[in-house]
Amino acid sequence: MSDYVEISNLSKVFPTPKGPLRVVKDFNLRIRRGEFVSLIGHSGCGKSTVLSILAGLSDASSGGIILAGKELTGPGPDRGVVFQSPTLLPWMTAMENVMLGVDQVFYTASREERRQIAEYYLVVVGLGDAMHKRPAELSQGMRQRVGIARAFALSPKMLLLDEPFGMLDSLTRFELQQVLLDLWNRNRLTALMVTHDVDEALFLSDRIIMMTNGPEAEVGEILEVPFARPRHRKELLENPEYYRLREQLIEFLNTRAYTLKGQTPGQGHGPGPGSNTITMVKSMMAAEPVSRS
Amino acid sequence: MNKLRRIQWDALLMPMVGVVLSLLAWQLVSGRVVQKVQPDGTMEEVKSGLVQDLPGPIQTWEKTSKYIVEPFAKREELDQGILRFTWYSLVIVAKGYAIALLLGTPLGFLLGLSKNFSKMFDPIIQVLRPVSPLAWMPLGVVIFANSGRSANELAALFTIAVCAMWPTVLNTAVGVRAIPQDYLNIARVLKLSRTKTLFKIMIPATLPYMFTGYRLSLGIAWLVIVAVEMLTGRIGIGNFLWNEYNNGLYTSIVLCILTIGLVGFLLDRAMSLLERRFKSAI
CATH class of the missing domain: 3.40.50.300 (P-loop containing nucleotide triphosphate hydrolases)
Structure with missing residues (x-):
């Protein structure tokens, strides 16, 4: 192989x-x-x-x-990178942080499709209820979940x-x-x-x-x-x-x-x-x- | 609960005590008119006190209450309510301040983004920054001398803008330089375009610094107004102060100083509320 x-x-x-x-x-x-x-x-x-x-x-x-x-x-x-500290943009919600990358990679998809991609990964990492919160409202662990979702969502x-x-x-x-x-x-x-x-x-x-x-x-x-x-x-x-x-x-x-x-x-x-x-x-x-x- | 109430009470009471003490001190050093019996038996009015020509608080209130009681009255061109004068000044300050922000913010971004630009222009900025409005004003008049009827206003706006923009320029530059590398790495990893990096990452990351600059700039813009109005003769609170001084009506000077101070304080409070909103949003 x-x-x-x-x-x-x-x-x-x-x-x-x-x-x-x-x-x-x-x-x-x-x-x-x-x-x-x-x-x-x-x-x-x-x-x-x-x-x-x-x-x-x-x-x-x-x-x-x-x-x-x-x-x-x-x-x-x-390459999806998960940093040691989650390095989320603090003025964006979890969703927006993930969307920033998704918009970039799937620019040919419709806005709704892109939103669904981001939502899918946020739900999978267990942030279904918190996806519209800003990093300041999330615990360290939840922030890193966003970081993981962000990396995977780029496929x-x-x-x-x-x-x-x-x-x-x-x-x-x-x-x-x-x-x-x-x-x-x-x-x-x-x-x-x-x-x-x-x-x-x-x-x-x-x-x-x-x-x-x-x-x-x-x-x-x-x-x-x-x-x-x-x-x-x-x-x-x-x-x-x-x-x-x-x-x-x-x-x-x-x-x-x-x-x-x-x-x-x-x-x-x-x-x-x-x-x-x-x-x-x-x-x-x-x-x-x-x-x- | 009890403690909380005491703190609130203190927050109100202590400043009041301060005001009363200051009024007392003012009264003590100010001059007053006393009746004095002359050796020939006639009564004569003489000035006395530490600073004989400084009007005391009571006298100030008696003489200037008409400006305060009817703050928006317009009796004559040079005899208007104090808030009406203030309003004229605020309008011109707002315009000059807007120009300062529109010029200062991009300039700050350029300084923060480009080391070469910073090396080129930072020394010039450092030299121009401490120049007093009294020095800029004549230059403004010269520059806009041929602008006809609006020459006066343009010179005033020039002076306000050029004096007030520096804190915005410098704070924005500091803010841009302080953008965490982590945020920029996100832009690099995602290959964001320049515009997207600017609007999605750099500007939001710089906002708290920008607003600190905006607040300081507003303070300066308001500070400059008196000088500008004295020199141009535009109607406003600074001009009123200067006229009354020339007419020997010293009580009005005190009124103007207090009004200018109070308005400046309120502007600063309003800006810092706005600033805090932006910081907490981040």
């Missing part, structure tokens, strides 16, 4: 006062059509950088990406998720993982998700790419997730295989993410050596959202 997404020798170098800093080095990844792939690694390993290059919001220093037979150049609505070739549930409390996170999975089961969009949550990666993905620590982060190991779909969290949690894979992921993150780079395991938990680059990328991508609610 041919590859739907082909990421070849992707590198990203940031200029810093101390000289150029190579955040990502020769990143290669092939994704099949309809596959859900997760990138997991410590903070600062460049996984978000890879995603933002895919989204077209950041340029690669070298290497390239082919999506559905076409080389990517810059951003476009053929994109590919879905890009940048730690989509990172800012939510764990109960809401479970809920939204289920929402995402249900929606994904309906149309099986090719998806790439960045996360540092081991359970989230196992629950959602077909394949998990473990990245070594930055700088010069690379693909470390790849884990195939064999669980049949549709998946149910309860069944998964009763499966001994789940714990074996989970152990393998944690083992990688705790030791081999370091040793593969010739570092000592456990040196500085939390933000890795490259965390300054992540802050740089974040500040380039997203100036801190000003809250005006």
Whole structure:
């Protein structure tokens, strides 16, 4: 089966006062059509950088990406992006936020048809009653639901998720993982998700790419997730295989993410050596959202 | 409940106390006329007090009540009710203010959007911004000298607009620069057209800043009116003040100052209500 997404020798170098800093080095990844792939690694390993290059919001220093037979150049609505913070436009209702993209992609459809598309996705993510509310009236979790609906409603070739549930409390996170999975089961969009949550990666993905620590982060190991779909969290949690894979992921993150780079395991938990680059990328991508609610 | 009532009571009572104290202080420093027995036995009226020519509050009320009691009366061209004068001034301020906003908002957008434009024109703006209306006015008269009957009005509008637009320009520019990158990324990811990005994302995101600018601009536009009317002789509250000063009727000056202040305060309140509406809408 041919590859739907082909990421070849992707590198990203940031200029810093101390000289150029190579955040990502020769990143290669092939994704099949309809596959859900997760990138997991410590903070600062460049996984978000890879995603933002895919989204077209950041340029690669070298290497390239082919999506559905076409080389990517810059951003476009053929990729639905779910950001870590929902980044809804606060002066628009949930419906209007979704419509902004739908109007753009389905400009040949009638207004009523477009409205129905937006409404369909909002209902599916569970916002049937709240679609005419503004983000300020919605909880963090509900806002992220809008973000998910907005991405799916574009019927994109590919879905890009940048730690989509990172800012939510764990109960809401479970809920939204289920929402995402249900929606994904309906149309099986090719998806790439960045996360540092081991359970989230196992629950959602077909394949998990473990990245070594930055700088010069690379693909470390790849884990195939064999669980049949549709998946149910309860069944998964009763499966001994789940714990074996989970152990393998944690083992990688705790030791081999370091040793593969010739570092000592456990040196500085939390933000890795490259965390300054992540802050740089974040500040380039997203100036801190000003809250005006 | 009890506490709430006390707070509301305080909010009303305390300003009243302030007003009364200020009136007392005014009365103390103002001049008054006293009867004095001269050495030759005749009575003579002499001025006394800290500031002999400053009319006190009671005297001010006695002399100016006719302007207040019939605020819209028009007895003669230069003898009209205080609110009638104010109305003339408000009309010209409104026109000048509208011009300031129409020019200032796009200019602010250009400054905020283009670094080069900003580098080119920001220094000029910084130099022109602190110039007083008294300095702009003669230039306005010169520029519009050949405009016939409306020369006077055009010069006035020019002065108001050119003095009042800067807060709008600068706040709009700041607002445009402060649009979160997240919002612009949405536009990029969805490939919105330039017009759509402007109207759907940039303008709504800048509105709160724009309205802060609009409020400050309105304050300046009203501030400028007195200078404009003094120099052009247009009928209005500033002109009234200046005439009465020239006629030695100092009580009217006080009346005008209080009226100008009160109107300015009300305008600012109205604008800040509007501003808050826009901010809460976002």
